[in-house]
Amino acid sequence: MAKLDMGKAWTQATGLIGANKDTISAIAGLFFFLPSFAAALLVPELATSTSIDPARSGGAVGQQAELQAALDQVTAMYADNWPLFLGITIAGFVGSLSLLALLSDRGNPTVGEALGKGLKSIPSYLAAQLLSALAAGVAIGLPLGLVSAFAPPAVTVVAGLLLIVAMIYLFVKFSLIAPVIAIDGERNPLAAMGRSWRLTKGNSLRILIFLMLLFVTIAIIGGLVAAVLTLILSAFGGSVASIGIGLVNAAVNTIVTVIFLVVIAAIHRQLAGTTPERLSETFE
Structure with missing residues (x-):
């Protein structure tokens, strides 16, 4: 059972971005940036x-x-x-799974090959998400409903807090479903859920801390950059400001999404193991 090294995971993530920046940019631009920018223009x-x-x-x-x-x-x-919004959601699914497939340590897939794997992964990924949501509903929603119906309000509040913790735990345990499906090629949703659970065993707290630190850092930096640029663009007013703000928000959202996905891929790679050949290619 491997132990997650957060520093190593971040180093691997930055290495993956550097080694695949062109192909990552192509997928991110097509499936994350353009849909987000379109939403900003069409639904201001x-x-x-x-x-x-x-x-x-x-x-x-x-x-x-x-x-x-x-x-x-x-x-x-x-x-x-x-x-x-349905189209944007589907584009996000395809882009996320394709980007993860691109970061596979089993050869060097082209953008076209990664897109093919991403499209083939969608049914399994959706099924796994639905099953994990159902499992969370049964494990968390049902007990909370029973407590709310029969217990005093104070007990309900405490139970709600405990169940929030349980929900976070389940999120971490199932956080590697996407790379298991897109990178490992596991098409059985139940098997993908089981593998994600096993890979995160003994590392749940480390993964949670790592993702929380990453989220807070990116949120602060991204929020500051977006706020400054939005303030500058707002001075122009009219369509210039609307288009410029849309571009800034789309760019920030794209960068955040890419970093999150690459970090998830790096965590998966470290816990699942990687071939020496591909690992050496990552840092060439």
Whole structure:
């Protein structure tokens, strides 16, 4: 049972990006950047639909009413534009699985080969996600529902907190489903879930800490960069600002997605083992 070395995983992730930057850029641009940019242009209210102004909300009651109005607006927005968001979701699935397939240590797949593997992986990946969500619902939702129905409120709160921890644990245990399917070529969703569970055994806390640190760091840096560029672009006003802000948000989202996927691939590679030939190629 291998122990995750977070420093080594990050070094491998940056090495994978450096060794595959052209092909990664092609997949990321096509499946992450362009859909995100298209959404920003076609549905500009995405950037403002959930904003709440405390100065005009009229206290807690007013804030609650405004929050409900914002949620209703978001619901209506997704209902009106569901074909677009469905297409973006599918593109994200294809792009994510194709990018992971590209980072396989079993040869050097081309972009076309990686896309083929990504497309073939979608049914297994969707099935595994549905099964893992069902498992989480049975293991977490059912007990919480029973506690909420029969236990005092204080016990319900404590149970809810414990079940949130359980949900995070399940997220970590199933976090390697995508690379198991796309890289290892495991098409059986139950087998993919089982392999992800085994690979993360003894490393759940390390993986959680690693991903949390990564998320916080990227969120802070990405948020600052996006905020500064958005502020600058807003000064131009009109379509220039809208297009520029859309470009910035799409670029930040793409970079975050790519880093997350490559880190997941590096974690999988370290815990699953890799061929010496491919590992040497990564750092050439």
